[in-house]
Amino acid sequence: xxxxxxxxxxxxxxxxxxxxxxxxxxxxxxxxxxxxxxxxxxxxxxxxxxxxxxxxxxxxxxxxxxxxxxxxxxxxxxxxxxxxxxxxxxxxxxxxxxxxxxxxxxxxxxxxxxxx
Amino acid sequence: xxxxxxxxxxxxxxxxxxxxxxxxxxxxxxxxxxxxxxxxxxxxxxxxxxxxxxxxxxxxxxxxxxxxxxxxxxxxxxxxxxxxxxxxxxxxxxxxxxxxxxxxxxxxxxxxx
Numbered sequence: 001x002x003x004x005x006x007x008x009x010x011x012x013x014x015x016x017x018x019x020x021x022x023x024x025x026x027x028x029x030x031x032x033x034x035x036x037x038x039x040x041x042x043x044x045x046x047x048x049x050x051x052x053x054x055x056x057x058x059x060x061x062x063x064x065x066x067x068x069x070x071x072x073x074x075x076x077x078x079x080x081x082x083x084x085x086x087x088x089x090x091x092x093x094x095x096x097x098x099x100x101x102x103x104x105x106x107x108x109x110x111x112x113x114x115x116x
Numbered sequence: 117x118x119x120x121x122x123x124x125x126x127x128x129x130x131x132x133x134x135x136x137x138x139x140x141x142x143x144x145x146x147x148x149x150x151x152x153x154x155x156x157x158x159x160x161x162x163x164x165x166x167x168x169x170x171x172x173x174x175x176x177x178x179x180x181x182x183x184x185x186x187x188x189x190x191x192x193x194x195x196x197x198x199x200x201x202x203x204x205x206x207x208x209x210x211x212x213x214x215x216x217x218x219x220x221x222x223x224x225x226x227x228x229x
Contacts, residue, residue: 098214104218108156108158
């Protein structure tokens with residue numbers, strides 16, 4: 001079974017600074033997808049960024065980027081120019097490339113505080 | 117925009133009651149999921165469904181059952197609520213492809229007294 005580990009229960013960053021959230025996973029599969037989701041306080045969880053395991057290039061979405069190290073099974077999220085609206089709980093998730101396996105495995109989450 | 121709605125944001129029930137949590141999605145997604153979110157434990161999958169009347173157990177199905185009679189609706193049932201089922205329950209839906217994102221509902225915070 002796959003496992004996802006987020007080793008930082010809480011992180012804080014100064015507004016306009018850069019912060020990196022860590023995620024490691026364990027799998028024996030070669031085909032899979034990795035996701036970062038954001039859950040703002042009292043709001044719905046939304047997708048931040050997605051990475052296909054077969055792609056060597058790291059995914060980027062505006063101020064959000066990932067550092068995907070497949071051999072190390074590491075998938076960290078970098079938030080540049082942090083904004084107050086980035087304050088949220090962030091979840092790393094793994095999803096198998098087997099199309100019959102629709103479910104994802106989530107980490108325990110990292111609560112990010114942004115200081116003005 | 118995809119919309120996933122859950123029948124209640126807050127719910128208070130008594131031990132032993134039968135509890136129904138409803139989830140509806142409007143994007144014709146094949147997959148639907150029920151998660152439980154507890155502090156320090158992340159999201160744990162209770163059940164998921166990949167088609168009407170089809171369901172599979174997740175990681176923590178004990179004490180729960182589900183129903184999917186229509187594609188857009190996925191219900192979570194607590195047959196006899198217990199205090200250890202006090203939690204935040206999140207519903208999600210997605211298309212069937214593994215690279216597709218999951219779309220989440222706002223959550224139901226259930227308290228069992």
